[in-house]
Amino acid sequence: MQAPRNFKNDFLKHLLLGLHVSRDSSGGTMSLNEREREIKHLADAAMALARGDGANWSRALIAGLAKKENNEAFIGKKLCKEFESIASPHGYHGTSSFLKRKMIMKRKSFNSRLKVKKKGFHSPSSSRVIPSVLARRIVRKRTQVLKRIIPGAESLDGISLLSETLDYVVYLRAQAKIMQRLTRVFGTTMSSHCKERLDFYKCMVANERSVKSERFAVWKLEMGERERDLVVD
Amino acid sequence: MSSRRSRSSRQAASSSRITEQQVRELVSKLQTLLPGQPPLNNDNDTASTSRVLREACNYIRSLHKEVDNLSERLSELLQNTDNDTELEAVLRRLLM
Numbered sequence: 001m002q003a004p005r006n007f008k009n010d011f012l013k014h015l016l017l018g019l020h021v022s023r024d025s026s027g028g029t030m031s032l033n034e035r036e037r038e039i040k041h042l043a044d045a046a047m048a049l050a051r052g053d054g055a056n057w058s059r060a061l062i063a064g065l066a067k068k069e070n071n072e073a074f075i076g077k078k079l080c081k082e083f084e085s086i087a088s089p090h091g092y093h094g095t096s097s098f099l100k101r102k103m104i105m106k107r108k109s110f111n112s113r114l115k116v117k118k119k120g121f122h123s124p125s126s127s128r129v130i131p132s133v134l135a136r137r138i139v140r141k142r143t144q145v146l147k148r149i150i151p152g153a154e155s156l157d158g159i160s161l162l163s164e165t166l167d168y169v170v171y172l173r174a175q176a177k178i179m180q181r182l183t184r185v186f187g188t189t190m191s192s193h194c195k196e197r198l199d200f201y202k203c204m205v206a207n208e209r210s211v212k213s214e215r216f217a218v219w220k221l222e223m224g225e226r227e228r229d230l231v232v233d
Numbered sequence: 234m235s236s237r238r239s240r241s242s243r244q245a246a247s248s249s250r251i252t253e254q255q256v257r258e259l260v261s262k263l264q265t266l267l268p269g270q271p272p273l274n275n276d277n278d279t280a281s282t283s284r285v286l287r288e289a290c291n292y293i294r295s296l297h298k299e300v301d302n303l304s305e306r307l308s309e310l311l312q313n314t315d316n317d318t319e320l321e322a323v324l325r326r327l328l329m
Contacts, residue, residue: 001266023311035308036301043300135279142286149293159252162259165289169266172296179303186310 001166003174007050012178014046041065047175055167056160060152253278260285267292 022038030038048061143161147153150168153161260282264270267288 001262019307019311032305032308032312035312036305039304039308039311040301043304132279135283138283139279139286142283142290145290146286146293149290149297159255159259162256162263165293166259166263166266169263169289169293169296172293172300173266176296176299176303179300179307183303183306183310186307 001170003171007171008174008178010050011046011175012182014049015043015179015182018042018046041068043175043179047171051171055171056156056164057151057153057168058171064151256282263289 019039019042022042044061045065048058048065051058053059146161146165147156150164153164156164257278260278264281264285267285270285270288
C-alpha cells in the first residue's frame with residue numbers, strides 16, 4: 001500500500017516552504033539541536049497538513065503542533081488555520097478527561113470480566129494462566145503501546161485503532177522516503193552533481209504537469225539554462 | 234420467546250463474526266506493510282495478531298528514529314549551504 005501521489009507532492013511542498021521560510025527567519029541563531037527539532041516539527045506538520053482531515057492522527061498532530069508553534073512562523077500560521085477548521089464539530093479523539101474516564105470504566109469492566117472467567121477455569125492447585133487469556137493480555141498490552149506511539153490514538157479502540165495504525169504506517173513510510181530523497185538531493189547539491197538534482201525536480205514537477213503544463217514548459221526551459229550556467233561554472 | 238432469544242443471540246454472533254473478520258483483514262493488511270514477515274501464517278488468530286502488533290510498534294518506532302536522523306542530517310546540510318540562491322530561486326519558482 002502506497003501513499004497517494006498528491007500526498008507526496010503536498011508533503012514535499014509544505015516541507016520545502018517551511019524549511020525555506022524558517023531558514024530566512026531564524027538567521028542562524030539556533031543551535032544544531034534546536035534546528036534539528038524544528039525540522040522534525042516541520043516534517044510532522046507537513047505530513048499532517050498534506051494528509052489533511054482524513055485521519056485521526058493528522059488532526060491530532062495539527063492540533064498538538066498548532067498549540068506549540070509560535071504564531072510568527074509560517075507553518076504555525078498554517079497550522080492555526082487548519083486547527084480552527086478541525087477544532088469543531090467532530091474534531092479529533094484526544095485524551096480529554098471525559099474520554100479518559102470512559103476508558104477507565106471500560107478497562108475496569110473488562111478486567112472484572114476476565115477475573116470471572118479465570119475463576120471458572122482455575123484448578124485450585126495450579127497457578128497457570130490459560131494461554132488464551134495470556135494471549136489476550138499480550139494483545140492488550142501491545143495495543144496500549146500502539147496507542148502511545150501513534151498521535152491522537154489514545155481513545156481509539158479495536159478496529160479503529162487497527163485501521164488508524166494502517167493509515168499511519170503508510171504515510172509515515174512516505175514521509176521517511178521523501179525526506180531521504182531530499183537529503184540525498186541536498187547532499188549531492190553540495191558536491192555539485194547537477195544531474196540528480198535536475199531529475200528530482202523534474203520528477204516533482206512532472207506530477208503537476210497535467211494541471212500546469214505551460215508553466216512546466218517555461219520552467220524546463222529556464223532550468224535548462226540555469227543548469228548550463230552551473231556546468232560552465 | 235425462545236425464538237426471540239435465539240434471534241438475538243444469532244444477531245450477536247453474526248455481528249461479532251463480522252467484526253472478527255474485519256479484524257483479521259486489517260491485521261493481514263498490516264502484516265503486508267511490515268518488512269520481513271512470513272507470507273503465510275496458520276497459527277491461531279490471537280498469537281499472530283500480537284506478533285503483528287509487536288512488529289507494527291517496532292516498525293513505527295524505527296520509522297520515527299529514521300525521521301529524526303534525517304532531520305538531523307537535513308539541519309546539518311542546510312546549515313552548510315551558504316546562500317544557495319540558485320536552489321532557493323528554483324524552489325520558489327517551483328512552488329509558487
